[in-house]
């Protein structure tokens with residue numbers, strides 16, 4: 072049933088190109104338009120939206136953080152992202168023109184369900200992005216966009232996460248299409264970029280033996296830091312979460328620009344620091360700034376593990392280990408940069424002798440608040 076893999080997690084990592092392709096299936100029209108018939112909100116309702124909240128937990132929350140960059144960029148609608156367990160306890164400002172997007176693999180997460188009920192009580196529109204058909208969260212939502220990742224058995228979320236990110240892109244582009252604003256003209260080109268994602272993920276997967284070897288060499292680390300910027304920042308958070316939950320190693324993700332405001336103090340001789348480098352094509356020299364961050368941590372003794380786009384030569388002098396990912400549009404980079412971090416956490420946990428699919432203290436579906 073594990074299809075020749077040691078762990079369900081490895082099998083599910085390998086299924087990611089298919090999970091993305093299935094999530095896109097039938098939703099990209101021939102002439103580059105988006106077809107999201109399941110989003111049962113009228114065009115008028117979609118045009119009236121003046122604010123979006125994305126509410127979810129854990130890995131699904133990280134998908135929401137990535138969604139913010141894409142949805143705000145494409146639609147110019149302000150997006151706030153919040154963990155579900157905090158959302159309803161602070162009296163968020165919600166009304167009929169607010170869209171609340173809840174993201175959940177299982178569709179049964181109690182924190183997310185309670186946030187959804189609160190949003191509906193306040194008359195907000197609720198759109199669920201969910202992987203489990205017919206589960207409670209999509210049943211109680213006004214509309215649902217299913218991720219078609221297939222059943223996810225390993226407790227740690229992998230293929231559901233990449234599918235959630237892709238579903239968020241679809242929602243953002245669909246809103247841009249319906250509302251007909253700034254990025255409408257670009258939608259057809261971006262749709263082509265989406266179609267190429269399964270192939271890009273398949274390409275990253277071909278390099279994973281090296282990442283596994285690197286993982287084995289990191290199994291004794293006491294702490295591992297993850298740095299990212301722009302959409303790479305949520306990827307850093309996700310890399311740290313995976314490592315904590317599977318390998319029980321202390322890990323933290325930071326926005327790379329925050330390094331100098333405190334975290335750099337913990338960098339010591341030999342501290343592994345994983346850096347998710349933005350594309351050299353990203354705006355306002357964030358690429359150069361992150362390359363400087365790699366230099367800074369390395370000067371303080373860090374062992375640098377650098378995830379960078381193919382052809383990015385600027386990182387070469389500062390990378391103790393270099394993991395290459397294929398070139399993607401800036402906003403879509405998380406779909407490829409997350410994959411080596413999943414493999415890394417899995418391999419480190421396995422080397423330490425832990426049950427990768429059933430980590431201690433965790434359940435696949437968290438049905439208590």
Ligand code: F6R
Nearest residue numbers: 129130131175176177180227228
């Ligand atoms: C991490 C993980 C959890 C879940 C979280 C939300 O690998 O699996 O953090 O992402 O419990 O679960 P869902 O998406 O089912 O609401």
